Amino acid sequence: MPESGATTVPSHDAAEQALAYLAEMSPDVRGGAILAADGGVLAASGEADRWGEAVSSLLKAADGAGPEPVEQVHVATEQGEVFALRHAGLTALAVTERFVLASLMAFDIRAVLRDLAAGVAVDSSSPEGAG
Amino acid sequence: MPKPHRVLLDRMTGYAEEAGAFMRRRRLTRQPFARLYYPSGRSADHAADSEAGAELFAAAGRLIELAGKRSPR
Numbered sequence: 001m002p003e004s005g006a007t008t009v010p011s012h013d014a015a016e017q018a019l020a021y022l023a024e025m026s027p028d029v030r031g032g033a034i035l036a037a038d039g040g041v042l043a044a045s046g047e048a049d050r051w052g053e054a055v056s057s058l059l060k061a062a063d064g065a066g067p068e069p070v071e072q073v074h075v076a077t078e079q080g081e082v083f084a085l086r087h088a089g090l091t092a093l094a095v096t097e098r099f100v101l102a103s104l105m106a107f108d109i110r111a112v113l114r115d116l117a118a119g120v121a122v123d124s125s126s127p128e129g130a131g
Numbered sequence: 132m133p134k135p136h137r138v139l140l141d142r143m144t145g146y147a148e149e150a151g152a153f154m155r156r157r158r159l160t161r162q163p164f165a166r167l168y169y170p171s172g173r174s175a176d177h178a179a180d181s182e183a184g185a186e187l188f189a190a191a192g193r194l195i196e197l198a199g200k201r202s203p204r
Contacts, residue, residue, distance in 0.1 A: 031198030046197060054197055058190035062167055065183035066175055072168035075191035076161070080198070082191040095198035099158065 010090070010116050015042030018092075018116045025108050028097040030080065034116070037089035055093050058084060074102055085109045088117035163188070 010018075015034045023029045023045070031045035033055055044051035062070045062084070073084040076098070083105050084093040092109045133141075165177045165187040177184035 030195075030200065050197055051194075054190065054193045058187070058194060061183065061186035061190050065167060065177055065187065066169065068169055068171070070167045071170045073166075073187070074168075075163075075165045075187050077163045077188060077191055077195065079192070080195040082194050093194065095194050099161070 008119075009036045010042060010119070012042055014116060014119075018112045019043040019045065022092070022094060022108060022112045025112075026094070026096070026100075026105060028100040028105075030095045030097065032092065032094040034113075035091040035093075042090075051093075055084065055091065058082065058093070059091065072106060074106075081105075083109060085113060087113040090117055165191070 019032055019034055022032060033044035033048075033051040034042045035052065035055055036042050039052065039056055041048040041052040041055075058073060058075075059070075062073045069086075071086055073082070075082045078098070080098055081096045081100055081102075082093065083096065083102070084091060085106060087110060090113050092113050094105065094109055096105060163179060165179070165184050166174055167177070167187075168174045177187055179185065179188055
């Protein structure tokens with residue numbers, strides 16, 4: 001797992017907010033998780049332990065598939081799609097409906113991770129409040 | 132001669148049918164895939180019948196199962 005650019009670990013609350021914000025931004029998201037650089041689950045849409053194990057096994061398979069650690073994973077199956085993205089030592093994963101627009105999904109995940117890494121608070125309760 | 136609004140409606144219907152056909156073709160022709168992107172900008176596809184692809188699909192399947200169905204909004 002690449003650790004370059006790792007920042008201080010965000011709080012669980014901040015990660016939970018970021019995950020909620022991602023789900024709100026992208027209605028196709030079924031669930032997801034955010035992991036710290038050490039693989040610890042900061043936030044998950046279900047049981048943290050199970051999500052942690054499942055995300056780790058996906059990243060392990062992805063890293064083992066090539067000569068260098070991956071930055072982004074996209075697996076599309078008949079049942080749904082999985083996106084995983086690493087940024088600044090954090091990893092975010094989202095499970096979505098089929099046929100979601102991949103570039104938009106990756107953009108949303110990256111934006112959420114960037115804000116989380118920078119310590120920018122996201123307010124999932126009022127996304128339109130800024131306008 | 133059709134009324135002007137009929138022309139507009141027919142044209143809109145045509146666009147909608149085209150879009151529907153495109154989406155149907157996309158759903159029918161799109162196969163499952165596993166794609167990895169690297170910091171260098173390189174990307175790599177892994178077929179489901181390859182060793183790496185099988186592991187990726189298995190791991191993704193577990194995650195999809197974990198996420199379950201989308202809750203009704």
